[in-house]
Amino acid sequence: MDIGAMSMEMSLSRVQQSAGISVAKKAMDSQEVAAEGLLKMADTALPEQVPGNGIGLFVDTRA
DSSP: OOHHHHHHHHHHHHHHHHHHHHHHHHHHHHHHHHHHHHHHHHHHHHHHHOOTTOTTOOOOOOO
8 A cells, every 4th residue: 555545544534533523522412411401300390299208309310
């Protein structure tokens, strides 16, 4: 393989890798927004449904 072809393949590989990373970042951002929405919905719904003994009062959001 000559140097020109190898350079073109390396450049294409770099572009593909950066495109993949960009797509992954957008997917992570989208999931973060969706998770925040779910947590807000849980915060508004839980106080009305929590029993008097406090069971189910805390939700582990870091797991």
